[in-house]
Amino acid sequence: MSPDAVVAVHELSKSFGDFVAVDAVSFDVQRGEVVGYLGPNGSGKTTTMRMLLGLLRPTSGSATVLGLDVVRDAERIRPQVGYMSQRFALYEDLTVAENLRFYGGVYGLDNARLAERMEAMLELIELQDQRNERAGELAGGWRQRLALAIALIHEPELMFLDEPTSGVDPEARRAFWDVIYTLAEQGRTIVVSTHYMDEAEHCGRLAILDQGRLLAMDTPTALKRDVVHGDAWEIVPPPDASPGPVLDSLVRLPGVLRVETLGDSLHAIVEPGAYQAESLADALAGYPGVRVEPAEISLDDVFSILVSGGHRR
Amino acid sequence: MIRRLTSIMRKEAIHIVRDRRTLALSFVMPIVMLLLLGYAANTDVRNISLVVVDQDRSPASRALLDAFRAADYFRVDFMVDSEARIEELIGQGAAKAGLIVPPGYGEQLVAGRSAQVGFVLDGSDPIVAQNALASAKLIGQAKATEIAIERLAARGQGSQFVSPIDVSTQVWYNPDLVSAYYMVPALIGIILLFQSLILTSTAIVRERERGTIEQLIVTPIRAGELVVGKIAPYVIIAFVNIIEVLIVGALLFRVPMNGSVLLLLALAALFMITTLGIGLLISTIARTQQEAMITAIFYLLPNIFLAGFFFPIAAMPPILQLISYFFPLRYFLIIVRGIVLKGVGIEALWPEVIGLTIFGLVVVTAASRRFRKSLD
Numbered sequence: 001m002s003p004d005a006v007v008a009v010h011e012l013s014k015s016f017g018d019f020v021a022v023d024a025v026s027f028d029v030q031r032g033e034v035v036g037y038l039g040p041n042g043s044g045k046t047t048t049m050r051m052l053l054g055l056l057r058p059t060s061g062s063a064t065v066l067g068l069d070v071v072r073d074a075e076r077i078r079p080q081v082g083y084m085s086q087r088f089a090l091y092e093d094l095t096v097a098e099n100l101r102f103y104g105g106v107y108g109l110d111n112a113r114l115a116e117r118m119e120a121m122l123e124l125i126e127l128q129d130q131r132n133e134r135a136g137e138l139a140g141g142w143r144q145r146l147a148l149a150i151a152l153i154h155e156p157e158l159m160f161l162d163e164p165t166s167g168v169d170p171e172a173r174r175a176f177w178d179v180i181y182t183l184a185e186q187g188r189t190i191v192v193s194t195h196y197m198d199e200a201e202h203c204g205r206l207a208i209l210d211q212g213r214l215l216a217m218d219t220p221t222a223l224k225r226d227v228v229h230g231d232a233w234e235i236v237p238p239p240d241a242s243p244g245p246v247l248d249s250l251v252r253l254p255g256v257l258r259v260e261t262l263g264d265s266l267h268a269i270v271e272p273g274a275y276q277a278e279s280l281a282d283a284l285a286g287y288p289g290v291r292v293e294p295a296e297i298s299l300d301d302v303f304s305i306l307v308s309g310g311h312r313r
Numbered sequence: 314m315i316r317r318l319t320s321i322m323r324k325e326a327i328h329i330v331r332d333r334r335t336l337a338l339s340f341v342m343p344i345v346m347l348l349l350l351g352y353a354a355n356t357d358v359r360n361i362s363l364v365v366v367d368q369d370r371s372p373a374s375r376a377l378l379d380a381f382r383a384a385d386y387f388r389v390d391f392m393v394d395s396e397a398r399i400e401e402l403i404g405q406g407a408a409k410a411g412l413i414v415p416p417g418y419g420e421q422l423v424a425g426r427s428a429q430v431g432f433v434l435d436g437s438d439p440i441v442a443q444n445a446l447a448s449a450k451l452i453g454q455a456k457a458t459e460i461a462i463e464r465l466a467a468r469g470q471g472s473q474f475v476s477p478i479d480v481s482t483q484v485w486y487n488p489d490l491v492s493a494y495y496m497v498p499a500l501i502g503i504i505l506l507f508q509s510l511i512l513t514s515t516a517i518v519r520e521r522e523r524g525t526i527e528q529l530i531v532t533p534i535r536a537g538e539l540v541v542g543k544i545a546p547y548v549i550i551a552f553v554n555i556i557e558v559l560i561v562g563a564l565l566f567r568v569p570m571n572g573s574v575l576l577l578l579a580l581a582a583l584f585m586i587t588t589l590g591i592g593l594l595i596s597t598i599a600r601t602q603q604e605a606m607i608t609a610i611f612y613l614l615p616n617i618f619l620a621g622f623f624f625p626i627a628a629m630p631p632i633l634q635l636i637s638y639f640f641p642l643r644y645f646l647i648i649v650r651g652i653v654l655k656g657v658g659i660e661a662l663w664p665e666v667i668g669l670t671i672f673g674l675v676v677v678t679a680a681s682r683r684f685r686k687s688l689d
Binding site for chain 2: 014050054055075078079081085086087089090091092093094101102104105106107108109110150151205220235
């Protein structure tokens with residue numbers, strides 16, 4: 001554990017009966033980082049966060065948050081961290097301002113500080129004009145921002161956001177990430193879980209989870225470089241042809257590691273140097289008019305290769 | 314700490330105020346229950362429907378009927394000719410009791426012999442039957458005494474009649490034996506129990522269902538602050554309820570208030586600590602609001618029957634008397650009836666106060682133990 005780690009997790013596990021939700025996970029988070037926690041539903045993202053917040057007791061292993069043990073010192077950790085749970089924890093019959101005031105009061109803010117923080121939060125999430133509306137009447141994107149403001153009311157230096165953008169439209173998701181950047185610029189450490197690959201790209205470092213295990217953790221660039229050993233190509237079938245048969249042919253070609261459909265086109269990873277654009281197009285000569293263009297390795301590639309246990313040969 | 318506590322209290326108060334139905338329930342339910350139970354839970358039996366067969370039709374038999382009519386207990390609804398008809402009417406439920414004056418009743422009396430009359434009774438409702446039976450016997454005895462005096466008078470010894478035993482009765486606290494005086498104060502106990510159980514049993518589980526419990530747990534709030542903050546607004550409502558019941562009880566049912574209202578409020582607060590504690594305990598155990606409600610109702614029902622609200626504890630079998638000690642309502646009913654009717658002070662209520670205190674300590678400790686700040 002490095003001295004600057006705000007979160008240090010060592011061999012942390014959690015079982016519910018026979019089900020292992022988190023399996024010996026170890027990682028550190030440094031001060032000021034935006035760390036993404038990427039994995040499908042049931043991969044252990046929420047359970048890990050809940051253990052770090054002292055909501056669940058680890059079955060084995062240990063973790064510290066801000067240098068404090070998550071089991072023994074949970075009550076000392078709580079005032080210093082912010083948490084936004086997957087279900088936006090709003091009281092729907094309370095107004096926007098009442099929700100903020102309630103949580104501010106529960107964190108023990110005095111009146112002057114509370115008033116100041118409420119204004120700052122309303123400005124941050126741009127809800128000044130709706131402050132007297134009931135939380136239950138807000139649209140999804142606004143509810144999500146209010147939930148974030150609630151998690152931020154006491155100015156925590158470390159934030160855990162559990163799938164903050166689930167069930168929110170793409171525009172609201174983008175706006176939400178703008179807020180996350182603002183918070184990161186203020187020097188806050190943010191751990192955010194998601195199952196959206198495009199969001200994962202925004203993170204400084206990414207932890208990739210599947211079935212309770214931490215498969216890899218690094219910057220998105222390093223993950224693409226180190227996990228995926230191969231070249232990426234985009235294959236655009238002729239306008240009148242469907243991608244299905246082309247995909248079938250592609251996967252049978254020697255040296256093709258992985259193929260994925262992306263809208264009307266196909267995304268393929270091949271062994272390094274196995275093909276050039278021309279040679280790959282030639283190999284697909286049965287489909288006249290097929291186009292082959294160089295592509296970027298995506299986090300989807302990283303994820304699927306990690307989950308399948310490395311490259312299939 | 315005060316800030317966290319007031320935040321919870323304010324939030325709960327907003328929930329209550331915004332939820333019109335809960336609000337209405339909180340203030341209207343006690344009055345509705347008071348009206349329903351005040352009138353329905355009435356064991357004063359009057360105007361029992363009586364069917365009469367007068368086969369004698371003599372001045373003496375008419376005098377007997379007049380005696381029955383004069384008391385409020387009976388109302389002569391039917392005059393019929395045969396005993397079979399009595400059976401029919403009682404079987405249909407049209408009449409509750411039947412009086413049979415056999416032929417020759419008057420003659421026997423005139424002859425100075427003992428005359429017999431028959432009295433039949435529908436015993437399917439024991440409360441009505443007991444009252445009717447006692448009243449019929451009393452009326453019969455009074456009439457018999459009257460006739461005895463008349464006979465002595467006829468022999469010129471009337472003024473010398475002295476009843477060998479004169480039981481001088483004095484009924485204390487409720488001289489007219491009005492059952493409302495007994496029931497209405499007890500209703501305070503029932504209403505407090507209902508309100509506090511139903512409202513608090515859902516208090517924590519509601520946060521669990523909405524998902525807000527997770528957010529609450531990660532704040533620095535302490536379990537005790539959450540528990541106290543959540544029940545405080547309900548305690549205020551409950552005090553308003555007590556005052557409501559006392560005022561409406563006095564205006565509508567003329568229930569006197571013989572003791573100290575302050576003492577009653579203080580001991581009601583003690584009682585509520587136990588009932589709110591039970592409600593919260595249910596709330597920490599139940600997983601859904603529905604489950605909490607059902608559990609609360611299951612707890613409420615035996616309270617009504619075993620704590621001495623309807624049925625006197627002294628009349629229960631020993632095992633049930635023992636069980637009744639596990640219902641805090643038992644202690645509070647003694648307290649509230651004692652203060653309101655007898656006007657007693659705390660010196661007469663020590664055993665109940667101690668019982669409630671022990672009970673309260675146990676359930677509140679259990680509730681806060683159960684509510685750990687964790688999701689496991």
